[in-house]
Amino acid sequence: MDKQLVSPSYRPLYEQIKVMITQSLIAGEWRPGEAIPSEFELAARYKVSQGTVRKAIDSLSAENILIRRQGKGTFVATHNADVIKLRFLRLTSVTGQKELLQNQFISCEKGKANAYMAKTLQIKAGASTIEIKRLLTFSGRPLIYDQIIVPAAPFKGLKGAKVEEWNGSMYSMYESVFGVRMIRAEERLKAVGADRETANALGLKEGFPLLSVERVSFTYGDKPMEWRLGLCLTDDHHYLSELE
Amino acid sequence: MDKQLVSPSYRPLYEQIKVMITQSLIAGEWRPGEAIPSEFELAARYKVSQGTVRKAIDSLSAENILIRRQGKGTFVATHNADVIKLRFLRLTSVTGQKELLQNQFISCEKGKANAYMAKTLQIKAGASTIEIKRLLTFSGRPLIYDQIIVPAAPFKGLKGAKVEEWNGSMYSMYESVFGVRMIRAEERLKAVGADRETANALGLKEGFPLLSVERVSFTYGDKPMEWRLGLCLTDDHHYLSELE
DNA sequence: GAGTGGTCTAGACCACCAA
């Protein structure tokens, strides 16, 4: 039996505060990049001590959902700000730098979720999706062949034109145009041989070893909102993972 | 100029406590798996409040250096305990399970650090090293061809015999036999084609795509103590990375 | 029941930032 069900429904106060703050974030009361009320104001609103609000904010800050800045305030995390750009990018050149990649869109089409995609994105099988393919290049050299699938419903109006004219990361667009904020992602990595399509796109021979990065991104409440498959050339770059 | 040098040398109390606790760990005052003194005892020892000790322990706990257990005490993290075994293993089968791998040693020889290894392990070029090769298999099938290099000095007496008779992870052995505790690691991933040696070891054709995982492990004080290169077959397995 | 870590409070003071 689930332990949660037998144990009494004890939840620390600061976790409840955390939930309430998260709900305000979902409702859009505070938008990405904006400051939330000060710890004292929130303490007054929720009728708890400042220390308890602090602990809730500490936790959200550790999850990169809020950003604290001493002397200034606490801000809603965003994928727009220059400093946090490429928050989810783990691929770095052998010199150690994370550099800006050039974005070249190949296609943007409507699709329908197959069984796997339905399960992954928690939508109904056959539900409408939007499928994007693009090529990311570095210094003129193709580096990643990316396939992106999102459910159509939350991204109504996302079309090729919209995608092509956007100058920034996909996450930044999701956030600014559709109000969908990604807060977490899971990546599954494998080594694969390039298939014909990818080999052509990247200018390689079929079977050339590529790093396959399958990513699922989640918005508030651990709701999956994007599936992505990136096939990466890793002769000049590597994927950095820190273990603790 | 380094910001640390111009700003006053202000360090919060709890960080100083953290350093003192870490020093006790290095000195071996509390051994892996053992409990450290209670928060009140430490508060008395360091002449600070319990809350300040708590904050220091919180931080070490977040870094997986200490483990808190409500009602029992705070314990020194170990690679021996069953529950924390495979702490650094990110490779999971497609079914999602982390399973025990069989260990088959191939060789264990003395070597000398080349320029790259010297830089990586922060030892002198030409310093003595120990080089181990092994094969990790899962359900009888070769999965990872592993090459491990450690500086000879801290691992005096590490020989083939010792390695082969040890029944557990390398980290568990480092800890139990040599008192070297790894607390952190960095991994750099690439996709590569199998070379002849690896292809033979894993029973593949040359050029077969493999996930190359280069790992450097650190002990207290961010001192690098092990270099490792694992070449992994990823048709049935994948490497899981969580992004926040 | 005694001892441990976990939560919560209230208040003081410090470091940082902007106006």
Place this chain on the structure above:
DNA sequence: TGGTGGTCTAGACCACTCA
């Protein structure tokens, strides 16, 4: 100079573990 987050304290009470 006033407001923000960051630190530190002291004390109360709660939840968990084990003898």
